[in-house]
Amino acid sequence: MPKVPKVWNLLFTLAHFRHFLGYQRKGIQMGVKIKTALISVSDKSGVADFAKKLSKMGVKIISTGGTAKKLSKAGLDVIGIESVTGFPEMMNGRVKTLHPKIHGALLGLRNKSEHTAAMKKHNIEPIDLVCVNLYPFEQTIAKPDCTLAEAIENIDISLSP
Numbered sequence: 113m114p115k116v117p118k119v120w121n122l123l124f125t126l127a128h129f130r131h132f133l134g135y136q137r138k139g140i141q142m143g144v145k146i147k148t149a150l151i152s153v154s155d156k157s158g159v160a161d162f163a164k165k166l167s168k169m170g171v172k173i174i175s176t177g178g179t180a181k182k183l184s185k186a187g188l189d190v191i192g193i194e195s196v197t198g199f200p201e202m203m204n205g206r207v208k209t210l211h212p213k214i215h216g217a218l219l220g221l222r223n224k225s226e227h228t229a230a231m232k233k234h235n236i237e238p239i240d241l242v243c244v245n246l247y248p249f250e251q252t253i254a255k256p257d258c259t260l261a262e263a264i265e266n267i268d269i270s271l272s273p
Contacts, residue, residue, distance in 0.1 A: 148217075149241040151183070152176040152193075152209065160186035162243070174239065176209065177201055196237075218242065 149171050153159050156179060163173055163183050175183055176193045183190045194200050197211040217239040220227040231238065253263050 146171050146240040148172045148174065148237060148239050149243060150174045150193075150209070150214070150218075150239050151243045152179050153243065153245045154247045155245050156182050159183065159243075160188070163188055163190075166241075171241070212236075214239070 146166070146169070149163075149166055151159065151163055151173060152175060159179060160183060163175075164186065167173060167188055172191065173183065173188060174191045174193060174196055180190045180192050193209060193214070196217075197213050199211065212234070213236050216231060216234065216236040220231045220236065220238060222228060222238065230236075247265075249263070252258055255262075
């Protein structure tokens with residue numbers, strides 16, 4: 113797995129994590145094949161290098177707004193989030209990943225037939241890895257001249273843990 117800067121949170125989807133933990137408890141080593149990653153970061157330092165390493169491993173990359181632009185500019189093939197959801201990013205980027213096609217791709221348990229049937233029925237492709245970071249809320253509100261509006265714009269509620 114490529115090295116991840118400290119400012120990022122790297123998450124395996126719940127299904128992969130549970131599957132991984134189950135095998136680890138039994139003492140069985142296993143490799144999880146990551147086919148699709150969602151990358152959406154506020155701090156974009158190092159993101160292109162990270163994504164290039166994933167791409168070289170054959171990972172399909174889905175991304176949002178500014179992150180997608182940065183990755184595309186770096187020469188990477190990126191699938192824009194709007195291509196997955198069928199909706200444009202809206203409300204100044206506040207609404208982009210809040211969609212059943214994203215949450216279903218992250219939360220669907222692949223070992224449960226009802227989940228896989230729902231994913232198939234609604235054309236939801238699983239996302240195996242998520243790389244996100246929070247907006248710089250603490251740094252923003254630490255500024256002496258920070259306004260309430262500026263503070264509110266730096267509250268992150270979507271994919272970040």
